[in-house]
Amino acid sequence: MAIPDADIYPTATGRALETVKQHQNSSQADIIFYAGWFCPFVQRVWIALEEKGISYEYREENPYHKDPEFLKISPKGLVPAIIYQGQPIHESLVILEFLEEAFPNTKPLLPADPYARSQIRLALDHISKSILPSFFKLLQSQDPTSQSTARESLYKSFSQFGDGIKGEYWAGNEISLADIALMPWAGRLYILEENREFDIERTGEKFKGWAQRIIKHPAMQNTASEREHYAQIYGRYLRDEAQSEAAKATRNGGVIP
Ligand code: GSH
Known part of the structure; x- marks a missing residue:
């Protein structure tokens, strides 16, 4: 069923x-x-x-x-x-x-330099292991204490991501996978602001500036649907009723698939 x-x-x-x-x-x-x-x-x-x-x-x-x-x-x-x-x-x-x-002849989203690539891969690891679990936890937590714990760890992990930002984009002047891997969640922060007392001011100046710039990026805007339709989906997460694999893992303390 x-x-x-x-x-x-x-x-x-x-x-x-x-x-x-x-x-x-x-x-x-x-x-x-x-x-x-x-x-x-x-x-x-x-x-x-x-x-x-x-x-x-x-x-x-x-x-x-x-x-x-x-x-x-x-x-x-x-x-x-x-x-x-x-x-x-x-x-x-x-x-x-x-x-x-x-597709090596298209716009690169990873720099040529191996060390610079490694730093982007560390940012991806941080997004997967630290930012997204805290994001989903805050979204789904029902009681004020666990919301507060999740909110604080989300502030911390956003601010750590912010510490690595080197320019307009995460790695400098060019967009890279470090930006792209987190952009969709930057575009969904309003859900936490409206429902979970999330305050962008607590994420540090660098992250805040990045998040505010990146949601205006044309590729971000051109892949975004109308907010009313996200509301139906995220309402289930906010009530902790969602049955997606990610929601179940968050509820059960497991790793997001
Ligand atoms: N680790 C996967 C990835 O990065 O591609 C996660 C993908 C994922 O969770 N997709 C969700 C899905 O297909 C939609 S946002 N959910 C179906 C389900 O949970 O049954």
Whole structure:
């Protein structure tokens, strides 16, 4: 039986819908992109595809239905996934790195210098292990004490990310995977501000400036749907009713898949 989360609005809306329309029925596209308009992990890959100018066909997939055909492409049934030259790849960070390697003649999202690359990969690790668990914890926590604990650890991990910012973007003057991996959550901070007493002033000047700049980035805006539709989805997280794998892991103290 489908879980309540399966009852999501079926398509992207707003600016994201305009972008979807430009990438439908693209039979010559290099990438088939299995996406969910609502998903921040999807939005990472979507921003990278847009920034790199890679040709892709957008296919909306509701990952809560666990369609058997989709499970052949993404074994856990999670979006995003892609197909490249007939071969499926899943996991947003793996896909981001793959796009860098498979499309070397497009705009680079990793610097050439190995040390600079290592620093970006450390930022990605920090996002996965520190920022996202605190973000989901704050979103789902119901009692004031655990909300306060999650909020403080989120401030701390944002401020640590901020310490590494070297310019307009995380690594300097050029956008990189360090920015792209966190942009979707920067675009969802308003949910915490409106519902969880999250105060951007507590994240430090560098993070605050970055977050305020990055949400205006064209690729961010062009992949964002209308807020009213996110409200339906995030309402379930805020009431701790969401049954996504990430929500269940957060509730049970496990690792976000
Ligand atoms: N680690 C995965 C990635 O980075 O790609 C996480 C992807 C993920 O959790 N996607 C969610 C999903 O497909 C949507 S935002 N959920 C379906 C489910 O939990 O059953």
